[in-house]
Amino acid sequence: MKPLDSEHLASFAANFQNDFSAHIGRDEEEAAELDRMRNALRDSLDLNIFTRQGIEWYRSAYIEAFLFMYDTAFYDREAGRYRIDEILDDGEREFGGYDIILLWQSYPRLGIDDRNQIDYYRDMPGGLQGLRQVVDRAHARGVRVFVNYNPWDIGTRREPGAPPYTDKRGYRGRFPDTNAPAVADAEALGAVIKEIGADGVFLDTMASDDPGFLAPMERANANIVFNPESLPPTEALSSIAGSWLQRNTVVPPDLMTIRWVEPRFSFRAIDRNADEHSDIIQKAFFHGCGQVVWENIFGWWNPWPETDRALLRRCVRLLRQFSAAFQDRDWQPYVATEVDGVYAHRWHSGETTMHTLINESGAAVSGPVLQAPATSPDGRQMRHYDLWNGAEIQPAQQGEAHLLPISMSGGEAGCIVSAPAGVEVDLGAGQEEPASAGAAGIDRKRLTLSDLSLRLVEPSPPVAAGEEPEEMCRVTAGTFNFGVRHNNRTVMEGACYDKIDQLWDKYHPRRFIDLPEYWIDRTEVTNASYLDFLEQARYLPRDLTNFLRHWHKPAGSEQEPWRWSPPPGKERHPVIWVDLDDARAYAHWAGKRLPLEEEWQKAAGFAVWPWGDGFDPALCNSGADDTTPVDRFPGGASHVGCLDMAGNVWEWTESERDDGHTRYAIIRGGSYLKVEGSIWYNASGAQPNDCHEKILLMYPGLDRCGTVGFRCVKDVAQT
Template sequence: MDIHKKHVIISCTLLFLGIIFPFTISAQKSFKNSFQDLDPIQAPLIPAPSDTTQWKHFKKSLLKWREQIHEKVNYNASLYDREDFQWIRSSFNCCFLMMYDQRFYDRNNNCYTIDKILVEGQKRFGGYDIVVLWHAYPRIGLDPRNQFDFYRDMPGGLNALKEVANKLHEKGVKVYINYNPWDTGTRRESIGDIDALAMVIKAIGADGIFLDTMDRGSEEFRQKLDMSRKGVVLESELALPVEDISRHHMSWAQWFYDSPVPGILRNKWIEPRHMQHGISRWTEDKSKELQTAWMNGSGIMIWENVFGQWVGWSPRDSYILKTMYGIQHYFSEMFTSDQWEPLVNNTLATDVYASLWYDDNCQLWTLVNRSYIQKDGPLLQITLNKDWAYYDLVKGEEVFPDKSGVIEGQIIPRGIGCIVAFPKDKTLKDFDKLLSSQSLIAQEKTYNTKSVQIKASLKPVSPTKLYKSIPQNMVEIDNYEGEIPVVFNCREIGYYQSLEHDFINRGPAIPHQKITFSRHIKVNHVAIDATPVTNAQYKEFLEATGYKPRFPENFLKHWKNGEIPVGSEQHPVVYVDLDDARAYAKWAGKRLPREEEWQLAAAGKEMYKYPWGNNIQAGHCNEHTNGITTPVKAYPLGRATCGAWDMCSNTWEMTESEYNDERNRFCILKGGSSYKAEGSDWYFDGGIQTTDFAAKQLLLYPGIDRCSTVGFRCVIDLKK
């Protein structure tokens, strides 16, 4: 196996488990021996000793360890010194934006609504510094398009995305694109992946690349990015190795184990200007990541639309981050300097810990409350200086220590505190504005830990007229009420809900494995097309109606100059979206089938696994995996018991099971297809599928939604 592919597979597996295996043992070891000198190998989040008497030696060990690491890796900070990378020092809040999110693209008005995203981010979190434009997964693999095609096929293409980037830049927000190294089984570019990434970076004016499933990028990344555009950073998803900090300005702090006493972000300690973004995508309580960021002067990844599931932030956690954001920005140079002392030993409340940040004329303490009980009263004892002023930046007001230097205050359960001090005769620029802003945010204080919930609703179906008899080329499906099995591949996109309950706080239970559950259905008397709609039938519709879709991108892309390729007349029509299919159905006096109607036709009341029975048999369906379709009546042995043809593996078939939760819109596909992307479990399902198998297709825009692997058939309603 190729070493790179093997690395990606292992990384992806560990990512789902929520651990970084190489560091688990060392994390436990360093925690047990934290009172001694630190071992050379440390966990991504260095555990801190619980015994406060050990803190002094622990901090000395940290300083010594950093010097040793710098010497060992021959550390070179020149990339951090470059002027074009100074924006990183204030890039604390990063928004992971699913481009399928309906708040980002308004399909009714055909426009990107980035202002909605930014306004919401400012209102709830204080603002965004970076927006990651996530594109392909979990759609990629449904057809041969590669990850770069998904940027090109977005509404308006790369030029429109450049306008999005320009608008973000006008607001002071940087833009990332995404790289999926595991995408090796779809259509190949004529150039290498890094060159293709550099082209997209240059085309839209992006500022960084998120390295999905990777712990680092190669030296080639750095060289080619510098050639395409200055100031472009790399941010790894997995824990960035120590020796690569000098080439990567950012990395995720994802699922890091922490000690009861707040730990130290290893990479941030080695290079204080290295920005890490804390993230635990399926966890409803974000306080652990918030506290790690606050104690380490680092950032947060704000990710609510997790590949089509909505894991919303709670009002409390949003309030905490909003409180942090203004302070972090105002003191960004201090938070990214080496004038940082973790775990100062002058907190007065149980379970409250503090870090100290300082320069010649300022001291700033970041405090966290590790408990679930509010802390009121004495919080911090400082060496009192009568010539200095002291401020509580969470409340946005001046505070007055008593004679012994005790500062009182309040920290909500799992919340944060912040005290800053500086000489009374020193004027900090716009400090009054900071106080005013923080005072207003303090009025939003909330204890509400219930995350924001949304609910997907099924789009109603308008019945056809009630037919007295079954039209030609249709077959009858008797009414049925009862339980049917439904099988999904356990993927991060989930199933029918906006957030599957089983995913909360842990993610997919059995990633990339089939999961079966039961649905109670009621199907009335209907008739279904004996075959999928063919190219010839769709051409007849076009000639009769003159139908032209509002958005022509990829419409009937496989036709040549509006003509069906010779020999493909009886193949299923593809490169149509739901609206194209509905237009045909309306013209024909029909409608699209619900998922359960399609399944009942394919499986029969016997609930066969395949239209012809319970076992795969050669010569019963299209067995290609390269996307080559066959005529709809090519496999008479594969007919369903109702008489329907081609209900397995030629193309996926759209159903009228469309769901919408105002963030994501999706429909259920049935039947499998003759295309299967190989090389990664992250790809969309393909190939031969059972009659009970359902696939969830996120919907966005016709140019994206029209695929070479998806067709449809119709149904009518019959009189009982």
């Protein structure tokens, strides 16, 4: 190795990871040179965060659960309660216990209406106080809670004023200022952190924080920690003490620069789309890193197999028991082994020496893999333990060293601990304890398309022969060529009802559907019509959160929505802030039902848009600031006479599905609101006839949106 120089040091530090193959099994002189290089790099960095009191726990946080808050395992909508204890029980039983849970609230719901990412925390069941109870319960069980931040959310509702700080754009400093006033989301997110007691922030798509972002977080929680999705640069270590670790960063003989420089950095590896995790679990363990457990991937169920769960339980027991060794600042990566392709790292804690190993030789190994001292510095005999398999090693003497034989399958990790005689080592540290009987956990069977059957739809009272329902359009019977697609980005993440076996979905296969004759409302249901329903039916939802949020509510009428009134001048605008059940209740009262998705599309027509193949902004409400009266655009009528089938408001369809993990429905037509600035938003603005949007369902307060209304259909008596 060439002598240490500033150019070599800068080159090494600039890389997120370095090929360490030239330094495998290095001699003492080269090892000393590398140590000098490492210390010089440390001297150039601000590493004070790693000695800060109050965040010591983060250094040994090995298991993080990505908790997709729309998962039905998290919130019981029938009982109206969070199932946090059941989630944590399952984590202990199946994964060895979580150190962190990340509460993910936003994508892929952002962009359907103008609520921003922080609103989605505020509108969770029970509001921020409800989330405070979740956090308090997690804390009582020794689990920390992170919130999520999406820096790309720049096109939704902006936050009001906030106290000044250095960079008034905060985290928006890297993004266009379009629709983004000076106030940063950092202040609003800080308020959420303070109110619910969160411990950290996941920085989605980011590698580090920005100037102006840290101060509001620390005002909310002086011991806040960040968890970026990507590897940070070394200069970010002044404020970043942990991150995710993507799969390609753990492949030997590469070495993560941050891991080498600062082993107290908190890494958790992730390969979310994999259906088998043993490789990344073992490679991460080799580097002394934990895992992110993520099974509900934005609505696509990708459960961990039992073999992987058992393997992770083994690794996390070893990581926790030897946490001090894995934070050894003098640790030595890629020390010499006896077998080509078997790599080893060496770590120390007190009198104990630990080697983590990984067999990348391409074949099984059985025999000596390491040399280790036969005696301790003070002359005591050394004993050696294969903790991966729970057995003491019987070494062979070779001069003043011991040769340590073990057996390893191809790709398998290993863990050897050496200690002087008299120092106790727990041989069972890596072994499974007998499972105790307990409540059944999360169902982890893989789903099939049959698990996504449509909710049963009851027919409406039929239209009699010769009858023409008022303000409805007739759709004749016949075979319909039904083809539908997602329109929000190149692919739709989270899967839909035709591709349950993979994450990505965009085009649904075309199919021919025989539809009988039916009638469909000419317009979207208006505020005035919905008020008639309330007054006559005395409808009272079980949960009033955000119900008709924009209507006027006289004092004392909070539980009597039939006394409420629409905004003045908007009587003929479509009703919004209603969920599926609110729409179904109206339809039932009116002697109708909600349309099936294919019924909605057939009524919209067979061209690209309801009025023809070319988009015309004069024929619909798209990209505006608000809803319009339902008869404002007569020129935009579909082939059967329906208005506003593109734009104004999205429309509920009778399309609810529940795979046992995620509930969702399909909305059609798009709305007046156009949310721009990121590929990660849902589709927005008016939508073509063959485009649909999957909307995740959780509970009424979130399901009700300021851009979603509905129209109804009526069945025809069959002769």
